[in-house]
Amino acid sequence: MLRVLLLVLLACALGDAGAQAWPVRPLRIIVSQAAGGTPDIICRIVTERVSRTLGQQLIVDNRPGSGNVIGAQAAARATADGYTLFFATAAALVTNPYTFKSLPYDPQRDFTPVGMVAKGPFFVLAHPSVPAKTLAELIAFDRAQPGKLTFATDGPRNFSGMLAAWINKLAHSQILQVPYANMPQGVQDTLAGRTQLVILAIPSAAPLMKRGDLRALAVSSARRAPGYEDVPPIADTFPGFDFIGWFVFVAPAGTPVAIVQRFNRELDRVLKDPAVAQRLADLGFYTEGADTPAATGEFVRVQRESWGKVVREIGMRPE
Numbered sequence: 001m002l003r004v005l006l007l008v009l010l011a012c013a014l015g016d017a018g019a020q021a022w023p024v025r026p027l028r029i030i031v032s033q034a035a036g037g038t039p040d041i042i043c044r045i046v047t048e049r050v051s052r053t054l055g056q057q058l059i060v061d062n063r064p065g066s067g068n069v070i071g072a073q074a075a076a077r078a079t080a081d082g083y084t085l086f087f088a089t090a091a092a093l094v095t096n097p098y099t100f101k102s103l104p105y106d107p108q109r110d111f112t113p114v115g116m117v118a119k120g121p122f123f124v125l126a127h128p129s130v131p132a133k134t135l136a137e138l139i140a141f142d143r144a145q146p147g148k149l150t151f152a153t154d155g156p157r158n159f160s161g162m163l164a165a166w167i168n169k170l171a172h173s174q175i176l177q178v179p180y181a182n183m184p185q186g187v188q189d190t191l192a193g194r195t196q197l198v199i200l201a202i203p204s205a206a207p208l209m210k211r212g213d214l215r216a217l218a219v220s221s222a223r224r225a226p227g228y229e230d231v232p233p234i235a236d237t238f239p240g241f242d243f244i245g246w247f248v249f250v251a252p253a254g255t256p257v258a259i260v261q262r263f264n265r266e267l268d269r270v271l272k273d274p275a276v277a278q279r280l281a282d283l284g285f286y287t288e289g290a291d292t293p294a295a296t297g298e299f300v301r302v303q304r305e306s307w308g309k310v311v312r313e314i315g316m317r318p319e
Contacts, residue, residue: 022259026057028084032071032092034064038203038283042247043087045279046117049270050263060087067158068092069103076105080254085114085263088250091159094304098311099157101318107304111250113297115264115290117271118280119246121221122163123205123231125214127196135218135237138197139171146174152186152195155179156316160199162307163220163243165314170238190214201245202228202284220244226286243306247285248296264290 029047033039040062047058063071068091075086086092093107124135130149132138142149153161156177164177178195180186190198191213198214202225208214216231222242224233234241249267251260268290270276277287291299 022082022262023054023056025083026059027051027054027082028061028078029058029087030061030063030071030075030078030084031087032063032068032075032089035060035062038201038285039087039089039247042118042280042283042285045276046267046270047087049273049276050266053266053269054263067096067099069096069100069105072096072107073104075250076110076252078252080252080256082251082255082259082263084252086111086250086252087117088248090246090303090307093248093250093300094307095159095162095311097304097318098307098316099318110253112253112255112260113293113300114249114251114260115267115293116287116296116299117247117249117267117290118285118287119221119244120201120283120285121219121225121244122160122199122201123209123216123228124167124218124220124234125190125198125200125205125208126217127190127193128212128215129193130196130215132217133215134232135167135234138217139173139237142171142173142175147176149197150176150178150195152183152190152198153177153179154183154186155181157319159245162310162314162316163199164197165316166243166310167234167238169313170241206284225284226281243310245285246299246303248300249290260293264293 029043031040031043044060047060051058063074068089072092078084096103097107126132132141151164153164155161156165156179161177161179168175187198189195209216218234219225219231220234220243222233222235271287272289280287
């Protein structure tokens, strides 16, 4: 019994020593979106600062395509040695299992949670010609004049499409979705009044709201977004509604626990720097720190269950 205890203590000591030595070379951070987009920008803001605290470069490796599948697959298949992490989105970890019949990775088994990065809500926006200033008024208008409204979305299997379908389900309305492969074109059509509604994240929505080009009717988070306190949550109309975009760091399953905890501590320190938090807020994403790996994993699990309910309710089937 004593021999077993000594072996356990030795293994723990070796693990701690390994974590203290790590990292001895640059880390690769896989991003499943193209360079220049909001996820890529946020990742680079954070990793640039974490690289200073770790004393090693964090190299961003953009692997866009196939609805985040290419990047997620690359991260899942990477060696679990602490030198590859995945800057993961809700799509990669939560919604893809509901929209694809099969995936070349398992979002639950192939990754270990490392830390939360930031969360960002979406706005339901209307063309000024729409005689509604709140979501409740929009629903009332649709009921009074059905068929007058259309939603520009990025497709029924993507975030704005699923949110639009969920709002329709809760409101017992039938606002038509107009899917766009090129979402900027959908925004342009809404600005021109060819479609009347669109759902956008803050970075895209804020300048349109500021100029008065589009009117914000509601925000998708349970609470009002900082800086946009005049926009009520969808939850004011449909209690419990809380669907947001978010980013987390995960690592390939089997990555040493001590390394995961070390990265989590450095990430938390960086995110709690007011200058970093403000840069993220300027992009429409808000952080309260990295939380713990366990809490991050629980957050993702709850998100997966919530989106599963939405998918079942709107009747979407994987393809």
